[in-house]
Each structure stands twice: as C-alpha cells, then as structure tokens.
Amino acid sequence: MLDLKFIRENPEAVRKAIEQKGSSLNLDELLTLDRQVLELKRQTEALQAERNANAKAAAKATPEERPALIERGKAIGHQLSELEPQLRELEGKLKQLLYLTPTLPWEGAPVGPDDSFNLETRTHGRPRTFLFEPLDHVALIEKNDWGDLERAAKVSGSRSYILKGDLMLYEQALLRFAVDRLIAAGFTPMSVPALTKEEVLYGHGQFPTARDQVYSVNGGEAFLAGTAEVLLNGLYSGEILNQAELPKLLAALSPCFRSEAGSAGKDVRGLMRVHQFNKVEQYVLCRADLEESNRLFETMLSLSEGILQALELPYRVLEVSTGDMGLGKYRQVDLETWVPSEGRYRETHSCSALLDWQARRANLRYRDAEGRVRYAYTLNNTALATPRILVMLLENHQNEDGTVNVPEAVRPYFGKAKLEAAR
Numbered sequence: 001m002l003d004l005k006f007i008r009e010n011p012e013a014v015r016k017a018i019e020q021k022g023s024s025l026n027l028d029e030l031l032t033l034d035r036q037v038l039e040l041k042r043q044t045e046a047l048q049a050e051r052n053a054n055a056k057a058a059a060k061a062t063p064e065e066r067p068a069l070i071e072r073g074k075a076i077g078h079q080l081s082e083l084e085p086q087l088r089e090l091e092g093k094l095k096q097l098l099y100l101t102p103t104l105p106w107e108g109a110p111v112g113p114d115d116s117f118n119l120e121t122r123t124h125g126r127p128r129t130f131l132f133e134p135l136d137h138v139a140l141i142e143k144n145d146w147g148d149l150e151r152a153a154k155v156s157g158s159r160s161y162i163l164k165g166d167l168m169l170y171e172q173a174l175l176r177f178a179v180d181r182l183i184a185a186g187f188t189p190m191s192v193p194a195l196t197k198e199e200v201l202y203g204h205g206q207f208p209t210a211r212d213q214v215y216s217v218n219g220g221e222a223f224l225a226g227t228a229e230v231l232l233n234g235l236y237s238g239e240i241l242n243q244a245e246l247p248k249l250l251a252a253l254s255p256c257f258r259s260e261a262g263s264a265g266k267d268v269r270g271l272m273r274v275h276q277f278n279k280v281e282q283y284v285l286c287r288a289d290l291e292e293s294n295r296l297f298e299t300m301l302s303l304s305e306g307i308l309q310a311l312e313l314p315y316r317v318l319e320v321s322t323g324d325m326g327l328g329k330y331r332q333v334d335l336e337t338w339v340p341s342e343g344r345y346r347e348t349h350s351c352s353a354l355l356d357w358q359a360r361r362a363n364l365r366y367r368d369a370e371g372r373v374r375y376a377y378t379l380n381n382t383a384l385a386t387p388r389i390l391v392m393l394l395e396n397h398q399n400e401d402g403t404v405n406v407p408e409a410v411r412p413y414f415g416k417a418k419l420e421a422a423r
C-alpha cells in the first residue's frame with residue numbers, strides 16, 4: 001500500500017500507475033474518503049478538546065455554574081458517540097482502498113497489460129541439439145520408474161506427484177545445493193511453515209486480491225501459503241528494527257501450496273504446475289533506500305542466474321511488464337528455462353522489488369541513523385523450486401539410454417554423476 005501523504009501530493013502519478021497496472025481502484029473515491037476522514041477527525045478532535053476544557057471548567061465551577069457545564073459535557077459526549085463510529089467506518093473503507101494502491105513501477109518496466117509485453121533482455125546458453133529423439137520428463141520418469149504420477153492422482157488428486165529412487169534423492173540434493181549457494185552469499189538458512197494467518201496474507205499482499213489461489217484450513221481458521229515469502233514478510237511485523245541489523249537476508253525452504261485456480265487445462269501433465277511443491281526462497285528486508293534495494297535486487301538475481309548456470313541449463317531473462325508484475329512491484333525480472341519437449345522457455349524464477357508497499361501492509365519498520373522510525377523496503381526471489389526445475393533438468397540432460405546426467409556442481413550433493421533406473 002502507498003503512503004496517503006504521497007497519494008495526496010502525487011495523484012496523477014498514482015493514477016498513471018493504476019492505469020499501467022490495470023488496477024480497478026477508483027482513486028477519486030479514495031481521495032474523497034480521505035477528505036471525509038480528515039474532516040471527521042478534525043471535528044471529533046475539536047469536540048474532545050472542548051469536552052476536556054469543559055470538564056476542567058466544571059471541576060472549578062461554582063454550584064450555580066456547574067449544572068450548565070455538566071449538560072454541555074453530556075451534549076458533547078452525545079455528539080462524539082455519533083461521530084466516532086462514523087469515523088471508524090470511513091477509516092475502514094479507506095484502508096480497504098489503500099490495500100489496492102499500486103507501487104509506481106520503475107521507468108524501465110515495459111508498459112503493457114500482460115505478459116505478452118514482457119521483454120527478453122538476454123539469454124544464457126543455447127538449447128541442446130539432440131542426436132536422438134529425446135523423451136519428455138513424464139516418459140523419462142515412466143521409463144526409469146522415478147515416480148508414480150498415476151497413484152499420486154489416486155491418493156492426492158490432480159496436479160500431484162510422487163518421486164521415487166534417484167529422482168526423489170535428486171530433488172533433496174537440489175534443494176540443499178540451492179540453500180548452500182545462498183548461505184555462501186550471506187543468507188541465513190531457515191525452514192518455515194506453510195500454515196499461516198489471514199493478517200499475514202494481507203501483510204504480504206496475497207490478500208485481498210488473490211484469495212482464490214490460497215487453500216484455507218478449517219474454514220479459514222488457517223491458510224496454506226503459496227510461498228515462504230508470505231511468512232518471511234510477516235516475521236518482523238510490528239517490531240522496530242535497528243538500521244544496523246539490516247539488510248535481513250533470509251533463505252527459506254518451505255512446502256508451497258497453490259490452488260492454481262484459473263489454470264484449468266494448463267500443464268496438466270507431469271511436474272510443471274502442481275498444488276504442492278518445494279521452494280528455496282530468497283527474502284530481503286532492507287533500509288528504505290532505492291540504491292540499496294537496486295543493489296540487493298541485482299545480488300538476488302545473479303544468485304539465481306548462478307544456480308541455473310551451475311545446473312547447466314539454457315535460460316533467458318525477462319523484464320516483466322507493468323500489467324504482469326502485479327500491484328506491489330516496483331520491478332520484477334523473471335528467469336525462464338528451456339523445456340526441450342515444449343520447444344520454449346518456461347518460468348522457473350521470479351525476482352521482485354516492492355519498495356515499502358509490503359512494509360506498510362505488514363508494519364515492517366526500523367529506526368534509521370538519525371533516529372527516525374521508517375518503513376523498510378522488501379524484495380524476494382526464487383532460488384530454486386522443485387519439482388518444476390526437474391522438468392528442465394531431466395529433459396536437457398538426458399542420455400539416449402534414458403539415464404540423466406547430474407551437473408558437476410550438484411554431484412557432491414547427489415553422490416553420483418547420473419540418475420539411473422531403479423535396479
């Protein structure tokens with residue numbers, strides 16, 4: 001959410017961002033509400049001041065003067081009992097609209113309504129030319145008995161998966177490999193739950209606009225987060241950190257749950273788009289300084305590119321458009337990795353900077369060097385998400401005999417140079 005003061009002083013810039021991000025927010029309605037709240041606050045504060053003055057006067061009044069003053073006090077109290085609920089109701093409506101205000105996108109973001117405007121800025125590596133007819137990842141899994149997708153559907157429903165043998169061990173090896181890469185860059189390794197609370201999802205930004213993506217438990221008593229980012233973003237909510245302890249660099253492994261509402265028919269086969277998956281997440285909370293945010297953004301992006309390069313996978317870098325990046329983003333860059341069986345790149349990583357949009361929602365603050373309490377800036381990025389990355393690893397590194405080579409950097413974690421069929 002944006003700072004009300006900023007909105008009052010820059011309505012046209014906010015209006016432009018609303019339009020560029022395809023938001024349905026009615027800014028005039030928000031500004032009108034803001035003026036009404038300010039006016040009601042002025043009235044209630046004036047009445048409260050008068051009630052205090054009146055009570056002091058009554059305490060010192062003579063017996064003759066006192067009844068009139070007590071009457072006046074009652075009349076003021078009655079007026080306040082009328083105005084205060086109105087003020088609370090208007091403040092609630094204003095807060096709901098503030099949740100829908102968009103961060104102004106950076107000037108380099110392609111302006112457009114959807115992902116067709118995302119801009120490929122560079123590629124790394126080249127798609128492999130196979131000297132044999134390559135298999136897709138589902139065929140490789142079936143050929144080597146590396147999983148059981150049918151029985152997963154039987155026991156867990158659609159968009160589920162079971163990994164077996166070398167592929168199960170490979171997933172675990174990859175997740176630890178990714179965590180170690182982040183530790184080497186100064187990130188603190190964490191494991192975090194997926195079970196979370198409604199206010200934490202509001203603080204993150206998933207609520208109110210994308211509730212349909214989130215599974216609820218026990219009728220909304222708890223929710224299953226789609227990414228560790230949700231919980232990491234709530235960790236320091238309500239606290240006042242010291243600037244000296246920033247930036248917080250967190251690397252979190254967690255299960256992630258997504259309803260994939262709206263994705264009917266897309267990627268229904270295999271490991272690309274499932275309801276429950278694992279992800280090593282990069283999350284940063286830093287001081288409210290654009291240069292610091294940009295520096296950390298580049299650090300996180302290069303960590304993820306380094307992981308894809310270590311996995312010897314061809315990928316491309318996309319500057320995400322204003323319409324595709326979502327309300328809270330200042331900047332978003334996606335990494336897409338080559339999928340031989342589809343003959344195209346598919347998203348595997350998403351790096352975002354949100355300035356103080358999440359910090360205002362989740363009340364993330366710190367005391368700066370001058371002693372001022374300020375909202376922090378937040379950023380997040382994918383380090384590695386399985387099983388989607390297994391699609392690319394199996395297909396790109398397959399041999400004609402159906403075995404799959406393990407990239408050099410991961411061999412110490414997996415223990416072998418190849419994935420092989422169960423004996």
Ligand SMILES: Nc1ncnc2c1ncn2[C@@H]1O[C@H](COS(=O)(=O)NC(=O)[C@@H](N)CO)[C@@H](O)[C@H]1O
Binds near residue numbers: 380
């Ligand atoms: N339904 C899904 N099934 C498998 N993998 C998924 C699914 N949804 C997302 N992912 C993986 O998780 C990555 C990050 O998801 S994201 O929504 O784009 N971004 C985030 O969650 C951010 N917190 C950065 O990680 C995606 O790039 C993709 O690799």
